[in-house]
Amino acid sequence: MSKPAARTRLADAAFALFDEFGYEQTTVDDIAERAGVGRTTFFRHYRSKEDVIFPDHDRLLVLIRERLATSSHSTALVAVSDAVRLVLLHYLDEGDLARRRYALTSKVAALRDREIASVARYQRLFREFIAEWMGDPTESASLRAELMAAAVVAAHNHVLRRWLRGESSDPIAEVDDAMREVLALFPASQSFGETGGGGTTVVAFRTEQDLEVLLPSLRRLIEGGAEQ
Amino acid sequence: MSKPAARTRLADAAFALFDEFGYEQTTVDDIAERAGVGRTTFFRHYRSKEDVIFPDHDRLLVLIRERLATSSHSTALVAVSDAVRLVLLHYLDEGDLARRRYALTSKVAALRDREIASVARYQRLFREFIAEWMGDPTESASLRAELMAAAVVAAHNHVLRRWLRGESSDPIAEVDDAMREVLALFPASQSFGETGGGGTTVVAFRTEQDLEVLLPSLRRLIEGGAEQ
DNA sequence: CGGAAGATGGTACTGAGTACCGTCGAATCG
DNA sequence: CGATTCGACGGTACTCAGTACCATCTTCCG
Numbered sequence: 001m002s003k004p005a006a007r008t009r010l011a012d013a014a015f016a017l018f019d020e021f022g023y024e025q026t027t028v029d030d031i032a033e034r035a036g037v038g039r040t041t042f043f044r045h046y047r048s049k050e051d052v053i054f055p056d057h058d059r060l061l062v063l064i065r066e067r068l069a070t071s072s073h074s075t076a077l078v079a080v081s082d083a084v085r086l087v088l089l090h091y092l093d094e095g096d097l098a099r100r101r102y103a104l105t106s107k108v109a110a111l112r113d114r115e116i117a118s119v120a121r122y123q124r125l126f127r128e129f130i131a132e133w134m135g136d137p138t139e140s141a142s143l144r145a146e147l148m149a150a151a152v153v154a155a156h157n158h159v160l161r162r163w164l165r166g167e168s169s170d171p172i173a174e175v176d177d178a179m180r181e182v183l184a185l186f187p188a189s190q191s192f193g194e195t196g197g198g199g200t201t202v203v204a205f206r207t208e209q210d211l212e213v214l215l216p217s218l219r220r221l222i223e224g225g226a227e228q
Numbered sequence: 229m230s231k232p233a234a235r236t237r238l239a240d241a242a243f244a245l246f247d248e249f250g251y252e253q254t255t256v257d258d259i260a261e262r263a264g265v266g267r268t269t270f271f272r273h274y275r276s277k278e279d280v281i282f283p284d285h286d287r288l289l290v291l292i293r294e295r296l297a298t299s300s301h302s303t304a305l306v307a308v309s310d311a312v313r314l315v316l317l318h319y320l321d322e323g324d325l326a327r328r329r330y331a332l333t334s335k336v337a338a339l340r341d342r343e344i345a346s347v348a349r350y351q352r353l354f355r356e357f358i359a360e361w362m363g364d365p366t367e368s369a370s371l372r373a374e375l376m377a378a379a380v381v382a383a384h385n386h387v388l389r390r391w392l393r394g395e396s397s398d399p400i401a402e403v404d405d406a407m408r409e410v411l412a413l414f415p416a417s418q419s420f421g422e423t424g425g426g427g428t429t430v431v432a433f434r435t436e437q438d439l440e441v442l443l444p445s446l447r448r449l450i451e452g453g454a455e456q
Numbered sequence: 457c458g459g460a461a462g463a464t465g466g467t468a469c470t471g472a473g474t475a476c477c478g479t480c481g482a483a484t485c486g
Numbered sequence: 487c488g489a490t491t492c493g494a495c496g497g498t499a500c501t502c503a504g505t506a507c508c509a510t511c512t513t514c515c516g
Contacts (some may be wrong), residue, residue, distance in 0.1 A: 006464090027501085027502065038464065038466080039465075049502095054434035117345065142386065143383065143406055144409075145363065146382045146383070146385070146386045150379060150381070151379060151382075152515085154375050154378035154379075156373070158374045162367070172369075174298070181368075181371060181372075185413050186337070186413070188473060192511090219443070234495090257471085265496085266496040266497070267496085268497075269494080271472090272474070272495080276473075
């Protein structure tokens with residue numbers, strides 16, 4: 001048991017030192033020394049100093065790509081909403097580790113940037129998936145794909161950050177709510193590659209808003225339902 | 229005229245070398261040498277090698293903050309949509325320089341990450357502005373603020389990238405369209421901090437969608453208009 | 457036993473970024 | 487006009503992340 005995988009010891013040492021002295025004050029040499037290995041070994045296990053903290057973004061990215069590839073959902077947005085859950089679940093699995101990472105990324109700008117860059121890769125994946133799924137090369141469809149991907153990621157981040165801050169006791173339920181909210185943002189027709197021959201519906205409601213203000217969104221709803 | 233501001237010469241030298249040899253192959257020494265200054269002078273003008281390429285994100289951020297602070301728009305979302313135009317206009321002003329930067333960020337992951345991190349700062353600013361503007365500390369309002377900020381930024385990025393790729397001849401018109409699209413996404417009532425005592429309105433329309441699919445967004449509209 | 461593969465540790469190097477110091481020139485003041 | 491001061495500059499030396507290379511040691515298998 002003296003060698004429970006050098007990789008693990010390195011991660012433990014890193015987090016301990018980061019907590020105690022801060023990220024920038026800790027050198028890779030320090031980490032390797034505390035882990036009882038050479039400096040070379042550190043870089044053999046982690047590509048960079050930042051990598052100790054974000055070890056499996058790459059793996060997650062692949063996981064999501066597979067999930068999307070094999071997904072059979074009615075709309076692209078639903079498929080993506082489902083896939084993003086993987087990310088949240090991964091963080092939840094990490095438990096306390098994720099929170100320690102959050103404490104670090106909150107303090108160190110370089111780490112925050114790194115995290116943001118990772119999330120952007122998810123978002124890009126989603127955008128491409130949605131765009132491809134819609135199979136509509138028009139500029140307007142491309143914009144919608146971009147908006148959808150951004151919304152899904154934003155909703156996920158919102159829930160995740162709440163949980164990381166200890167403000168949420170049931171993040172799973174919250175992410176479901178949030179995803180419903182996102183789904184509601186985009187009239188379903190926009191998520192369909194082709195409109196299924198659905199039944200017509202008439203809806204009426206009251207609002208205190210001026211008609212003027214509501215008009216654009218209503219037009220969207222109607223146009224989205226009738227055409228495209 | 230031998231010294232047209234060392235800063236400018238450094239930027240010119242940097243871009244020239246990046247174009248010719250690539251970003252990673254070019255060292256700060258190379259840049260300083262071609263600019264005819266010492267290495268120290270480089271770091272006096274630019275905090276880092278990356279900074280030569282992104283010189284005024286900080287300035288832009290301040291500009292936007294001021295614009296938001298003095299903005300007098302009917303809704304937070306409109307104010308933010310307006311502010312984000314500043315960013316687009318800034319890029320347009322840069323003209324060819326912005327395109328050269330885009331060519332670099334497309335090739336070099338580190339630069340792309342840096343750009344993304346900058347954009348995330350805008351987004352954060354927007355999110356905080358919207359949240360504060362709404363003055364509603366509930367979780368649901370916070371999520372909406374997050375979604376709105378993400379949508380505005382996504383729309384901006386979409387138009388900007390199109391222009392950078394030379395796919396757009398009139399990015400101003402496009403960004404206006406895109407922002408209208410974003411506005412339409414969010415029922416206006418959600419953008420109001422308090423409901424002005426407007427007149428009630430009844431609206432009816434037809435759609436091919438199932439009632440089921442539309443229900444969440446309709447409920448949002450109604451609840452948003454009547455309460456909140 | 458012998459050899460091959462893999463993990464490890466050490467050394468040396470490149471390059472970014474920082475700290476410090478001495479110098480030069482221009483503006484300013486007596 | 488001369489002295490001073492202030493700011494920009496250049497150079498040196500340092501830290502540290504990341505890379506390359508090599509020597510060693512273990513383990514496993516024939």
